[in-house]
Amino acid sequence: MPTQAISTNGSFEQPTDRATPAGIRVLTGTVDTIGIPKIISRNAELYGESKPAGYVYKVVCGAVRAYTVLLDGRRHIDAFYLPGDIVGLGVEDVHAFSAEATTRSKMLIVNRSALLALAERNSDVAHQLWLQAAREKQSVQRRLLMLKLTAQERVVAFVLEMAERMSARNLIELQMPRRDIADYLGLTIETVSRMLGHMQSTAAIEMQTSRRITLRNLSALNRRW
Amino acid sequence: MPTQAISTNGSFEQPTDRATPAGIRVLTGTVDTIGIPKIISRNAELYGESKPAGYVYKVVCGAVRAYTVLLDGRRHIDAFYLPGDIVGLGVEDVHAFSAEATTRSKMLIVNRSALLALAERNSDVAHQLWLQAAREKQSVQRRLLMLKLTAQERVVAFVLEMAERMSARNLIELQMPRRDIADYLGLTIETVSRMLGHMQSTAAIEMQTSRRITLRNLSALNRRW
DNA sequence: CGCCGTCTTGACCTAGTTCAAGGGAGGTGG
DNA sequence: CCACCTCCCTTGAACTAGGTCAAGACGGCG
Numbered sequence: 238m239p240t241q242a243i244s245t246n247g248s249f250e251q252p253t254d255r256a257t258p259a260g261i262r263v264l265t266g267t268v269d270t271i272g273i274p275k276i277i278s279r280n281a282e283l284y285g286e287s288k289p290a291g292y293v294y295k296v297v298c299g300a301v302r303a304y305t306v307l308l309d310g311r312r313h314i315d316a317f318y319l320p321g322d323i324v325g326l327g328v329e330d331v332h333a334f335s336a337e338a339t340t341r342s343k344m345l346i347v348n349r350s351a352l353l354a355l356a357e358r359n360s361d362v363a364h365q366l367w368l369q370a371a372r373e374k375q376s377v378q379r380r381l382l383m384l385k386l387t388a389q390e391r392v393v394a395f396v397l398e399m400a401e402r403m404s405a406r407n408l409i410e411l412q413m414p415r416r417d418i419a420d421y422l423g424l425t426i427e428t429v430s431r432m433l434g435h436m437q438s439t440a441a442i443e444m445q446t447s448r449r450i451t452l453r454n455l456s457a458l459n460r461r462w
Numbered sequence: 463m464p465t466q467a468i469s470t471n472g473s474f475e476q477p478t479d480r481a482t483p484a485g486i487r488v489l490t491g492t493v494d495t496i497g498i499p500k501i502i503s504r505n506a507e508l509y510g511e512s513k514p515a516g517y518v519y520k521v522v523c524g525a526v527r528a529y530t531v532l533l534d535g536r537r538h539i540d541a542f543y544l545p546g547d548i549v550g551l552g553v554e555d556v557h558a559f560s561a562e563a564t565t566r567s568k569m570l571i572v573n574r575s576a577l578l579a580l581a582e583r584n585s586d587v588a589h590q591l592w593l594q595a596a597r598e599k600q601s602v603q604r605r606l607l608m609l610k611l612t613a614q615e616r617v618v619a620f621v622l623e624m625a626e627r628m629s630a631r632n633l634i635e636l637q638m639p640r641r642d643i644a645d646y647l648g649l650t651i652e653t654v655s656r657m658l659g660h661m662q663s664t665a666a667i668e669m670q671t672s673r674r675i676t677l678r679n680l681s682a683l684n685r686r687w
Numbered sequence: 688c689g690c691c692g693t694c695t696t697g698a699c700c701t702a703g704t705t706c707a708a709g710g711g712a713g714g715t716g717g
Numbered sequence: 718c719c720a721c722c723t724c725c726c727t728t729g730a731a732c733t734a735g736g737t738c739a740a741g742a743c744g745g746c747g
Contacts, residue, residue, distance in 0.1 A: 305607070307607075307610070311610070313606075313607055313610055315603060315606065327596055327599075328592060328593055328596040328597075329596070329600075333600065333603065357585075360582075360585060360588065363585065363588045363589065363592070364588065366592045367553060367588070367591045367592045367595055368553055370592055370595035370596045370599060371552055371553035371554070371595045372553075373599050374552075374595055374598050374599035374602060375554075375558065377599055377602040377603055377606060378540060378558065378602055380606055381538075381540065381602060381605055381606055381609065382530070382532075382538055384606065384609040384610070384648065385532075385536070385538055385609070385648045387734075387735090388734075388735065389734095414692095414693070414694090415693075415694065415695095416693085423609065423610045424735080424736090425735075425736060425737080426693090426694080426695095427694095427695080427696085427735090427736075427737085427738095428734090428735060428736075430694060430695055430696080431695080431696080431735095433695095434695070434696080446743095446744085447693075447694055447695085447743090447744095612702075612703090613702075613703060614702095639724095639725065639726090640725075640726065640727095641725085649703080649704090650703075650704060650705080651725090651726080651727095652703090652704075652705085652726095652727080652728085653702090653703060653704075655726060655727055655728080656703090656727080656728080658727095659727070659728085671712085672711090672712095672725075672726055672727090
């Protein structure tokens with residue numbers, strides 16, 4: 238039941254608030270105040286695609302994947318949510334994606350309509366909603382660009398993205414299996430594995446375990462694109 | 463100088479207001495009222511990447527491409543804007559992409575800060591900003607999914623998208639060259655050409671000219687994904 | 688200690704790119 | 718009015734990045 242993150246930490250708690258853009262402080266602050274803590278076990282569903290969007294979640298520790306399944310059965314992962322991120326907050330009243338914890342995770346849960354009602358009265362919160370949506374759009378746009386790169390470059394981009402999103406600059410504790418990474422990058426698990434292997438053989442990274450990566454030669458990685 | 467669209471229409475004007483989601487009426491209505499008309503010639507730049515976002519544009523007729531150039535020189539087209547669409551409206555004060563007319567186009571231009579000031583006073587307009595951003599995010603997410611499909615499926619998706627976005631259900635007047643389509647779909651122009659050729663040979667579509675496509679067998683196209 | 692899910696590695700295969708060579712259609716000048 | 722020119726598009730042939738298939742290897746947990 239305990240995951241990598243837990244066993245390596247010794248404790249279930251993690252340092253959660255990495256560099257948060259000042260912009261969304263109001264939103265996240267509100268969630269912190271009125272959010273109700275809940276533990277989500279690995280692979281448990283937060284909500285399902287096209288289900289009513291009743292709640293908004295903030296990741297305290299662990300990680301969440303938002304995904305959809307294509308007609309041919311392949312799975313597309315739209316986003317990973319890491320500690321500090323807000324999940325499930327959109328204009329639509331139904332969810333566009335399903336969301337599951339990739340690992341045993343701790344969340345703060347807030348009633349969505351309560352948050353929206355707040356925005357209606359507080360123009361500042363309303364502005365934060367816009368900021369949040371715009372931010373999310375930008376991050377999807379970055380992903381769009383990523384999918385045009387080579388397999389090598391995508392995996393590098395992923396590793397760098399994770400390094401940036403986890404406060405620890407050089408040590409990455411991956412909170413998801415290869416399968417999730419592959420479905421996120423639009424590659425196969427074999428290719429992801431090969432590219433990581435290659436990066437290790439060129440001493441750009443070092444893998445203590447398959448989930449634990451240390452960046453060794455950041456500049457060699459960055460020059461890629 | 464005259465483009466395909468003009469020569470086939472006989473006139474420069476086009477029926478511009480296709481099915482507009484009721485949500486953004488307030489925004490587009492405002493732009494319609496206070497926007498100043500301007501003609502943009504083919505390949506002319508509306509604004510450049512990382513330049514200050516001074517103006518917001520509404521496409522009256524023609525089309526706009528938003529793009530960025532990768533380090534290796536390849537061009538990524540992030541979006542096409544067609545008549546009725548709003549271009550250049552984000553939270554950021556600098557543009558994330560460059561924007562050019564793919565064909566001689568007519569725009570309505572509005573001062574961005576004027577629009578934002580309006581939103582600050584009018585909570586309804588503020589809500590429209592959120593809606594607009596969320597809508598844009600959704601459309602990028604759809605594109606993300608598209609890039610995971612096969613070449614065949616991507617081209618089909620593109621044709622269907624264009625058919626849907628241009629009011630004429632079955633006749634498509636492409637406002638952009640193959641190069642743009644390829645850079646939008648993450649394919650080469652050769653592959654785009656081949657896939658269209660194949661769709662024609664199977665009688666799914668008919669190409670009167672390379673820019674003018676009639677949908678012949680919609681169900682055959684749709685069953686793809 | 689042995690099982691099972693996850694990850695790696697190798698050998699082949701295919702979708703799509705690359706390279707190369709024509710074929711139109713529109714526009715311009717003689 | 719025609720000839721030419723240029724840009725855009727199509728088509729074919731060879732090549733390659735990444736996928737598929739098939740064995741293992743590792744490591745955590747009972």
